[in-house]
Amino acid sequence: MTRTTEPKPYKVFQRKQLDKIEQIKVLPREQREALDAVSAVFPFRVNGYVIDELIDWSKVPDDPMFQLTFPQRGMLETRDFDKMMRLVRRGATDEEIKNAARRIQMKMNPHPAGQIELNVPRLDEQQLKGMQHKYRETVLFFPAQGQTCHAYCTYCFRWAQFVGIDELKFVEREADTLVRYLRRHPEASDVLFTGGDPMVMSTKVMRRYVEPLIHSGVESLRTIRFGTKAPAYWPYRFTHGPDADDLMRMFEEIVASGRHVAVMAHFSHPRELETEVAQQAVRRILSTGATVRCQAPLIRHVNDDPGAWASMWQRQVELGAVPYYMFVERDTGARNYFEVPLARALEIFNAAYSSVSGLARTVRGPSMSATPGKVLIDGVVHVGDEKLFALKFLQGRNPRWSNRVFYAKFDPGAVWLDDLVPAFGEDEFFFEHYLDELHRRRAESASEPDDVQDTIAAQA
Numbered sequence: 409m410t411r412t413t414e415p416k417p418y419k420v421f422q423r424k425q426l427d428k429i430e431q432i433k434v435l436p437r438e439q440r441e442a443l444d445a446v447s448a449v450f451p452f453r454v455n456g457y458v459i460d461e462l463i464d465w466s467k468v469p470d471d472p473m474f475q476l477t478f479p480q481r482g483m484l485e486t487r488d489f490d491k492m493m494r495l496v497r498r499g500a501t502d503e504e505i506k507n508a509a510r511r512i513q514m515k516m517n518p519h520p521a522g523q524i525e526l527n528v529p530r531l532d533e534q535q536l537k538g539m540q541h542k543y544r545e546t547v548l549f550f551p552a553q554g555q556t557c558h559a560y561c562t563y564c565f566r567w568a569q570f571v572g573i574d575e576l577k578f579v580e581r582e583a584d585t586l587v588r589y590l591r592r593h594p595e596a597s598d599v600l601f602t603g604g605d606p607m608v609m610s611t612k613v614m615r616r617y618v619e620p621l622i623h624s625g626v627e628s629l630r631t632i633r634f635g636t637k638a639p640a641y642w643p644y645r646f647t648h649g650p651d652a653d654d655l656m657r658m659f660e661e662i663v664a665s666g667r668h669v670a671v672m673a674h675f676s677h678p679r680e681l682e683t684e685v686a687q688q689a690v691r692r693i694l695s696t697g698a699t700v701r702c703q704a705p706l707i708r709h710v711n712d713d714p715g716a717w718a719s720m721w722q723r724q725v726e727l728g729a730v731p732y733y734m735f736v737e738r739d740t741g742a743r744n745y746f747e748v749p750l751a752r753a754l755e756i757f758n759a760a761y762s763s764v765s766g767l768a769r770t771v772r773g774p775s776m777s778a779t780p781g782k783v784l785i786d787g788v789v790h791v792g793d794e795k796l797f798a799l800k801f802l803q804g805r806n807p808r809w810s811n812r813v814f815y816a817k818f819d820p821g822a823v824w825l826d827d828l829v830p831a832f833g834e835d836e837f838f839f840e841h842y843l844d845e846l847h848r849r850r851a852e853s854a855s856e857p858d859d860v861q862d863t864i865a866a867q868a
C-alpha cells in the first residue's frame with residue numbers, strides 16, 4: 409500500500425463509470441460484464457481513495473476490500489444473475505435493465521426489523537419519516553443531505569435508500585423538527601446522525617442541524633453521535649482543507665457546550681486503518697475532545713476471520729479509539745452471500761476476543777439488531793441434556809429488557825433471531841407477546857407511541 413497523506417481530488421465512480429476505472433479495464437471481459445450486471449441491482453459507488461489505497465488488485469476478486477465495495481455475482485441467485493447478464497450482453501435499454509433490477513430488489517426484504525411500522529416516531533399526529541426512535545435514550549436522525557456515502561458497502565442494510573425505492577426513503581430536512589421532538593422527549597439523551605453517511609454533508613450544512621441543538625438549550629440532550637464510514641472511505645474529510653478544519657471546530661463547540669461527541673466509525677477490515685491518513689483522521693477527531701467508537705458487521709468474504717478482528721481492535725486501541733460492537737449481518741439484500749451462522753460468528757468473536765488485551769474487550773458481540781432489540785449471542789451452554797445459545801439483550805424495545813438473559817436451542821445453521829426456537833420446550837420467547845401487541849396497536853394507530861410503550865411495559 410502506498411502511504412500518501414496528500415489527497416487526490418475526490419472522484420466518484422458509479423455503474424456508468426465502471427470502464428473509467430483503470431484497474432477494471434484489465435479484468436477479463438466476463439468479469440467486467442458481471443460487474444455491470446450486478447451493479448444494476450445493488451447500489452454501487454466507489455471513490456479513487458478506495459480504489460488506489462484500500463483494494464489490493466493483485467488479489468481480486470477475493471480481496472476483502474474488493475468484496476466490500478464491488479458488487480459480486482454471488483450476490484444474485486443464478487436465475488437473476490443470468491437474466492441481468494443477458495440484458496447487459498444484448499445492450500438492453502436503461503429502462504429494461506432498471507425494470508428487471510427493480511423486480512429483483514423487491515424480493516430482498518428492503519426494510520428489515522420493523523423499521524417503518526415500529527420505529528418511526530410521531531409529533532402532533534404527524535409521522536416523522538426522517539427519524540427513528542427505537543430505544544428510549546437514542547433518537548436516530550436522517551438528514552436529507554446525508555443520504556449517500558463516499559463509497560457503498562456491498563452488504564449495506566440500507567441499500568434500499570440508494571437504489572431509488574423512493575417511497576421507502578427515510579429523510580428529514582428540518583432541524584427544527586428534531587429540536588421540537590427532543591423537547592417533547594427528554595428521555596432521549598442521545599441523537600445519532602446517520603444515513604447514508606452524515607459526513608458527506610459539508611460542515612456548513614451539518615451546522616444547520618447541529619447548532620440549533622446546542623444553542624436552543626435542549627438540556628436533556630447530552631450526546632451527539634455521528635455514524636460514519638468516512639474515516640475508512642474518505643479520511644481526508646477530517647484532515648485536509650477548510651471544511652475539515654471547520655468540522656473540528658464544530659466538534660469542539662459541541663464539547664464546549666458540555667456535551668459528548670461520539671464518532672461511531674464503521675471499520676470493516678484492518679486495512680482501512682493502515683493508511684497514514686486514516687490514522688491521522690482518528691487522531692485529529694480525538695484531539696477535539698470527541699471519542700471514536702468502532703463498529704461493523706461480521707461479513708463472509710470480508711472479515712469472517714478472527715485475525716482480522718483482533719488486529720482491527722488492537723489498532724483501534726493503539727489509536728485511542730474504542731472497539732464497540734460486532735454486528736451480525738442483517739436479514740436483507742444479498743444476505744445469502746454474506747451471512748455467517750450465529751454459531752460460527754460466536755466462534756470468530758471468541759477467538760478474536762481472547763487474543764487481545766482487556767483494553768480491546770470493550771467490544772460486544774456478536775449482536776443482532778433485530779425487531780425486539782439488540783440481542784447478543786453470549787455463549788453456548790449445556791443445561792441438562794440440552795445444548796443452548798445463551799442470549800442477552802443489550803438494548804430492548806422495552807427498556808426493562810436491557811441486560812436480560814434468555815435461552816434458545818442451539819442450532820448450528822441459524823443465521824438470525826427468527827431462526828431460533830426457545831429452550832426448555834417453551835412456546836415463545838418472553839418478548840413475543842409484547843411485540844405482537846405493539847404491532848396490533850400500531851396497526852390500529854389509535855394511541856401515541858409513548859402511551860403504547862408505557863401501557864404495554866406496565867403489563868409485561
Ligand SMILES: *Cc1c(COP(=O)(O)O)cnc(C)c1O
Binds near residue numbers: 542543600782
Ligand atoms: C444500536 C442502535 C442504537 C444505539 O444503541 P447503543 O447500544 O446505545 O449504542 C440506537 N438505535 C438503533 C436503532 C440502534 O440499532
